Amino acid sequence: MNQNLALLKLLADETRLDILNILFREDSYVEKIACELSLTPATICYHLKKMESAGVVNCSRSQFYIIYSLNREIFNQPLYELIKKDEPMVAPEEKYKNEVLSHFFRYGRLTQIPTQRKKREIVLREIAKQFEQGKMYDEKEVNEIIHRYHEDHCTIRREMIACGILSREKETYWLN
Amino acid sequence: MNQNLALLKLLADETRLDILNILFREDSYVEKIACELSLTPATICYHLKKMESAGVVNCSRSQFYIIYSLNREIFNQPLYELIKKDEPMVAPEEKYKNEVLSHFFRYGRLTQIPTQRKKREIVLREIAKQFEQGKMYDEKEVNEIIHRYHEDHCTIRREMIACGILSREKETYWLN
């Protein structure tokens, strides 16, 4: 299991939070904590062992007692560190492209045609993925495909040709 | 139940972490998330509603879909904010005093007599709480009380008088 998830599971228990609060205050040992929280030593031991194996607390014997103490560094990290999964590394330009796409596409439709040339090209190339390499299309077919993404298929078709994504000869279109 | 505990319980679930990671990336809706995680919409809905009632996510209808989005501020707080129970506010000097006491007392006994005067006085005044205001004690009684805290009752008794905590006349001692 994921390390962070394991830590969150540990923290999501009232008894363990009580124990941690005691240990924030001072180091302590099983019987003392049990007494303070009105639970049996077996229960406290169960929780402490669990936290120990996750590295949240440490223990060391001292005379009669086994003293438990906090591993305080753990608690300084902000919450999102525990939640965010490492996304697969993507190149910055890839990332930018994704941002643009997620901005202009909603639920599979183009919400508006970007006015900035760079963004517009990214969007057009995304739509162009629906065309097959080497296949010939007539205008009706082209419009039909583009129409899945946006009302204004005329503008988009024209822009695709202007960008050099699509070529046209007479009534026939194809992907470059 | 405690608000923080409720939040931690929410976060301690793999499916909910997956959902949060999706929402970190972009707003989304039940069916899309269900598809992405290979779970049923009912299950996703169950989790989202749970998180919504804890204020972790918000939702609003947009056309066909009900769009869920993150309440991002929550994730900026450091972990200890969620764990520490609010201790009753204490003045800084009170806090220092507690630190000294918890350093020199272990399991109700004085582990060593502080050499620094300031710390020694704090420790002595703590022990002095065992004496009653206005009551007269003979030397044997004084030693007995101090002995509960430390072997060397002679030194401590002497220091208490030097600090002006205890007064002595002939064989009789009393609290100032």
Next chain:
DNA sequence: AGAGTGATTTGATAGCTTTCTAATCATTCT
């Protein structure tokens, strides 16, 4: 109005977790 689509609720099940008692282990002191 009603067909279509996505969201939510309900009820049931399976698996996990906390807690306890009782037994056992480990250390210290006599």
Next chain:
DNA sequence: AGAATGATTAGAAAGCTATCAAATCACTCT
């Protein structure tokens, strides 16, 4: 060595939670 004390483990009971299928609800579009 053995008595005393604190820590840990084992086993069992009770409660909680995630998940799903099926039914119902809510909104949009024709």
